[in-house]
Amino acid sequence: MAATIYDVAQLAGVVPSTVSRYLNGYGVRGKNRLKIEQAIETLGFKQNLIATGLKRSRLRSIGVLLPNYTIFFMTITAQLERILAQSNYSLLLGNFEDDLTLLQTKLDFVEEHFIDGLILFSSGVGTESAPRLQQYLQKKLPVVLVEQEIPGISTDAVIVDNAHASFRAVEKLIHENHTRIAIVNSPEHIYVFRERLRGYRHAMQTYNLPVDERWIVTGRFVDMGEYAQIQQLFDLPNPPTAIFATTYYATLGTVVAAHQQHLKIPEDISLIGFDHFDPIDALEPPLSLVLQPIEAIAQTAADLLLQRLDGNYANFPQTITLSTRMAMRESIRKL
Amino acid sequence: MAATIYDVAQLAGVVPSTVSRYLNGYGVRGKNRLKIEQAIETLGFKQNLIATGLKRSRLRSIGVLLPNYTIFFMTITAQLERILAQSNYSLLLGNFEDDLTLLQTKLDFVEEHFIDGLILFSSGVGTESAPRLQQYLQKKLPVVLVEQEIPGISTDAVIVDNAHASFRAVEKLIHENHTRIAIVNSPEHIYVFRERLRGYRHAMQTYNLPVDERWIVTGRFVDMGEYAQIQQLFDLPNPPTAIFATTYYATLGTVVAAHQQHLKIPEDISLIGFDHFDPIDALEPPLSLVLQPIEAIAQTAADLLLQRLDGNYANFPQTITLSTRMAMRESIRKL
DNA sequence: TTGTATGCGTTATCAT
DNA sequence: ATGATAACGCATACAA
Numbered sequence: 001m002a003a004t005i006y007d008v009a010q011l012a013g014v015v016p017s018t019v020s021r022y023l024n025g026y027g028v029r030g031k032n033r034l035k036i037e038q039a040i041e042t043l044g045f046k047q048n049l050i051a052t053g054l055k056r057s058r059l060r061s062i063g064v065l066l067p068n069y070t071i072f073f074m075t076i077t078a079q080l081e082r083i084l085a086q087s088n089y090s091l092l093l094g095n096f097e098d099d100l101t102l103l104q105t106k107l108d109f110v111e112e113h114f115i116d117g118l119i120l121f122s123s124g125v126g127t128e129s130a131p132r133l134q135q136y137l138q139k140k141l142p143v144v145l146v147e148q149e150i151p152g153i154s155t156d157a158v159i160v161d162n163a164h165a166s167f168r169a170v171e172k173l174i175h176e177n178h179t180r181i182a183i184v185n186s187p188e189h190i191y192v193f194r195e196r197l198r199g200y201r202h203a204m205q206t207y208n209l210p211v212d213e214r215w216i217v218t219g220r221f222v223d224m225g226e227y228a229q230i231q232q233l234f235d236l237p238n239p240p241t242a243i244f245a246t247t248y249y250a251t252l253g254t255v256v257a258a259h260q261q262h263l264k265i266p267e268d269i270s271l272i273g274f275d276h277f278d279p280i281d282a283l284e285p286p287l288s289l290v291l292q293p294i295e296a297i298a299q300t301a302a303d304l305l306l307q308r309l310d311g312n313y314a315n316f317p318q319t320i321t322l323s324t325r326m327a328m329r330e331s332i333r334k335l
Numbered sequence: 336m337a338a339t340i341y342d343v344a345q346l347a348g349v350v351p352s353t354v355s356r357y358l359n360g361y362g363v364r365g366k367n368r369l370k371i372e373q374a375i376e377t378l379g380f381k382q383n384l385i386a387t388g389l390k391r392s393r394l395r396s397i398g399v400l401l402p403n404y405t406i407f408f409m410t411i412t413a414q415l416e417r418i419l420a421q422s423n424y425s426l427l428l429g430n431f432e433d434d435l436t437l438l439q440t441k442l443d444f445v446e447e448h449f450i451d452g453l454i455l456f457s458s459g460v461g462t463e464s465a466p467r468l469q470q471y472l473q474k475k476l477p478v479v480l481v482e483q484e485i486p487g488i489s490t491d492a493v494i495v496d497n498a499h500a501s502f503r504a505v506e507k508l509i510h511e512n513h514t515r516i517a518i519v520n521s522p523e524h525i526y527v528f529r530e531r532l533r534g535y536r537h538a539m540q541t542y543n544l545p546v547d548e549r550w551i552v553t554g555r556f557v558d559m560g561e562y563a564q565i566q567q568l569f570d571l572p573n574p575p576t577a578i579f580a581t582t583y584y585a586t587l588g589t590v591v592a593a594h595q596q597h598l599k600i601p602e603d604i605s606l607i608g609f610d611h612f613d614p615i616d617a618l619e620p621p622l623s624l625v626l627q628p629i630e631a632i633a634q635t636a637a638d639l640l641l642q643r644l645d646g647n648y649a650n651f652p653q654t655i656t657l658s659t660r661m662a663m664r665e666s667i668r669k670l
Numbered sequence: 671t672t673g674t675a676t677g678c679g680t681t682a683t684c685a686t
Numbered sequence: 687a688t689g690a691t692a693a694c695g696c697a698t699a700c701a702a
Binding site for chain 2: 046049050051053054057059068069070071074075077078081085090091092093094095097109112113114222249252253255256259277278279280281282283284
């Protein structure tokens with residue numbers, strides 16, 4: 001049996017509530033404090049998470065809900081785990097498999113597990129989840145959104161300046177004298193991708209370049225079959241000379257599609273992609289990419305949540321927008 | 336405030352302990368049962384996880400400790416989450432970052448969180464962790480190992496027949512008339528890789544092919560710099576004509592290394608790799624691969640654990656060995 | 671500052 | 687089969 005505060009109290013010659021107060025940072029007379037500390041030491045006492053949880057209705061854990069366990073989200077999650085563990089929080093992970101119905105289930109699930117707060121990677125999450133999240137906020141359960149804000153729910157969010165990132169990526173292609181530029185994007189019902197498309201259009205417009213709507217390809221590109229859509233770009237009468245791929249998978253998919261058509265990057269087609277993970281390095285040539293600030297996303301989301309957990313609701317709700325950067329390598333050809 | 340069994344009891348006109356008994360599957364008179372069920376329904380009652388946890392000293396959760404959050408482990412974890420959620424278990428994930436000291440910390444951490452059982456992906460875990468795991472077992476906390484057994488600790492394990500998988504992969508190359516075959520492996524202090532190397536040697540020996548020790552390359556290949564080791568293979572006086580890469584990262588690394596030396600696969604060098612994840616499809620040509628039974632690993636580990644949680648200790652400890660299969664595509668040239 | 675008493679929601683023991 | 691009551695380990699309102 002593990003030691004309880006009763007054991008500690010007895011050994012220290014005080015009453016249990018004094019031990020409890022010591023543990024919770026209330027004033028305890030110096031002499032008693034020392035005795036308690038020593039008793040804790042010799043007994044190897046650890047506070048019982050469940051018992052405190054029963055009082056507080058919180059298990060000192062953070063729900064982290066992800067659309068999937070892909071490398072982008074898991075890399076951020078690994079950082080969150082490291083940061084939040086320092087404040088003694090555990091992570092209750094949930095994968096809603098890009099399924100908004102499953103998200104509702106998971107929202108119930110983590111709440112029933114008495115989390116202290118929630119970090120929701122809200123890609124693809126829309127107003128349908130707002131009422132449920134509103135319930136969280138009413139219960140003073142802090143919620144931090146990552147990736148996108150949700151209309152109708154006012155809480156903290158950490159997002160990336162997607163439109164601007166897109167603008168700059170496309171602009172880069174334009175500066176290399178490309179004028180027929182395609183975009184391989186993901187479904188626009190997801191805010192992030194709507195923004196990325198917006199940035200693309202904005203850049204084209206800024207430089208007075210017409211956009212052929214057939215240059216706008218949409219898909220998830222996690223299955224082989226979808227590459228066909230990308231390949232159709234190459235079959236156009238006057239095909240684009242450059243492609244902007246707005247996700248990691250779109251980037252990979254574009255490379256596959258080019259391979260299959262025996263097109264060389266960048267000789268036959270220029271490419272700027274999105275996100276860098278290890279496997280990208282196995283591609284030839286090294287790709288030019290838009291890079292999201294993964295560490296900063298994790299740190300910012302964690303800081304924001306910890307602040308709210310501390311009861312500090314200054315500037316609530318707060319949306320923090322982070323910037324991307326570009327890594328220029330060898331997949332863009334100057335025309 | 337959420338409803339408690341007191342509320343249910345009052346509404347149903349019975350005492351709380353009757354409700355408790357109903358919830359725990361003990362006999363309750365039909366009339367009362369109906370009233371209780373109705374009360375639960377109208378109140379939206381949910382059992383308080385913490386309160387039952389306080390009695391049981393278990394939070395109905397499974398600790399899942401991973402060496403890292405790479406795609407291989409996360410794909411399995413996603414399945415585990417799905418399977419174990421059906422039995423109402425939550426997952427307490429921990430990433431020990433390939434660090435055995437951090438593993439000790441995480442073992443403490445999950446135990447302090449009153450997990451019901453542990454699934455440990457034990458790649459690289461050795462006898463140093465055995466005493467700590469032994470404590471788990473003594474406390475009747477079931478532990479299922481995945482990937483490798485640990486000397487000195489007898490508990491259930493789910494492993495893959497690595498040596499045999501290697502043997503077959505190398506044999507495949509031999510059947511295509513390759514005789515100078517290199518292996519790009521990971522450190523041999525990890526059981527899995529020791530086994531894969533063993534299978535390689537066994538195959539070469541079986542077919543009376545000498546092994547040049549310079550053909551055995553070892554590394555993790557998660558950083559760019561390491562590819563140099565692989566490239567040295569190509570600079571040997573009489574270089575290998577085929578490479579067997581024993582991990583996902585070794586496979587990607589080998590492709591990068593070949594690219595950088597301007598060697599074509601399979602024209603200049605044949606390759607058989609390990610594990611399939613989406614990004615692999617972006618490589619040209621499609622690779623021949625050894626595939627691990629990811630779903631089966633998850634299902635088997637979950638089943639084993641659930642059985643032990645049920646108190647069924649038949650055939651304990653049990654090591655279940657699963658087989659790999661091969662996907663032959665276009666990265667091997669017949670000599 | 672410290673002690674006493676009570677409650678958090680549930681399960682288990684003992685009666686009935 | 688059901689009712690009453692104690693116990694799980696801790697936090698807190700109140701009194702001293």
